[in-house]
Amino acid sequence: MFSFAGIATAVLDGHGTVLRWSQEACDLLGWTAEDACGRPFRALFAEARPGADDEGLPARGRARLRHRAGGPVDVTFRVLDLHPAGPSVVLLAPTRSTDDWGQGASTLRALLAQEHLGMALHDRDLTLVRSNLTPGLLGGATLPPGGRLRDVLSPEDAETGEAVLRRVLRTGSPLTGGP
Structure with a gap:
C-alpha cells in the first residue's frame, strides 16, 4: 500500500x-x-x-x-x-x-507480469490483494482478489499457508520457495 x-x-x-x-x-x-x-x-x-x-x-x-x-x-x-x-x-x-516509490511500483508490475514466477500479495488480514497466479501455473484453482486461502485449499493446507503468511507479517522476512 x-x-x-x-x-x-x-x-x-x-x-x-x-x-x-x-x-x-x-x-x-x-x-x-x-x-x-x-x-x-x-x-x-x-x-x-x-x-x-x-x-x-x-x-x-x-x-x-x-x-x-x-x-x-x-x-x-x-x-x-x-x-x-x-x-x-x-x-x-x-x-x-x-x-523509491516509483521504482518499487515498476518492479512490482514487472514481477506480476512474469509467466513462470508465481507471486501473491496478501494484506494484513491475509486476504489476497493481487496475484499473477493462473490455474495452469500451479495446477490448482486460483484465488480471486479479496479471497482467502481457505476458499481454494483444504482446511489443513489453508491453516498451514496462513501460518506462513502470519510469520511473514510478524518477521518481515519474505517467503521464497515453499513453507
Missing part, C-alpha cells in the same frame, strides 16, 4: 504566500509553521528554477529547497489548486522517496 508518511503539505494563497504548514513540512525542511506562514513559498527555494516566473509554481516537478539549517533538500512536488480560485495545496516529498 502506498504510504502517505513523510508527505509534507503547505497551503498557499493566490500570491504564493504560505497560509498553513504541516508538521511533516517542518520535519522535512526544519521551518516551523510560525517561521513559514506569512512568507512567500518561493523564499524556500535554494536555487532559481529554470523557466520560473512570478506567476507561481509549475503544477508539478522537482526542486531544491533550503533547509532551515542551510543545507539543500531535494523534493518532488505537486501543486493542487483549490476551488473557487485562490488557495493551493502543495504536496512535497523527498525526491529519494518518490524515486
Whole structure:
C-alpha cells in the first residue's frame, strides 16, 4: 500500500504566500509553521528554477529547497489548486522517496507480469490483494482478489499457508520457495 508518511503539505494563497504548514513540512525542511506562514513559498527555494516566473509554481516537478539549517533538500512536488480560485495545496516529498516509490511500483508490475514466477500479495488480514497466479501455473484453482486461502485449499493446507503468511507479517522476512 502506498504510504502517505513523510508527505509534507503547505497551503498557499493566490500570491504564493504560505497560509498553513504541516508538521511533516517542518520535519522535512526544519521551518516551523510560525517561521513559514506569512512568507512567500518561493523564499524556500535554494536555487532559481529554470523557466520560473512570478506567476507561481509549475503544477508539478522537482526542486531544491533550503533547509532551515542551510543545507539543500531535494523534493518532488505537486501543486493542487483549490476551488473557487485562490488557495493551493502543495504536496512535497523527498525526491529519494518518490524515486523509491516509483521504482518499487515498476518492479512490482514487472514481477506480476512474469509467466513462470508465481507471486501473491496478501494484506494484513491475509486476504489476497493481487496475484499473477493462473490455474495452469500451479495446477490448482486460483484465488480471486479479496479471497482467502481457505476458499481454494483444504482446511489443513489453508491453516498451514496462513501460518506462513502470519510469520511473514510478524518477521518481515519474505517467503521464497515453499513453507
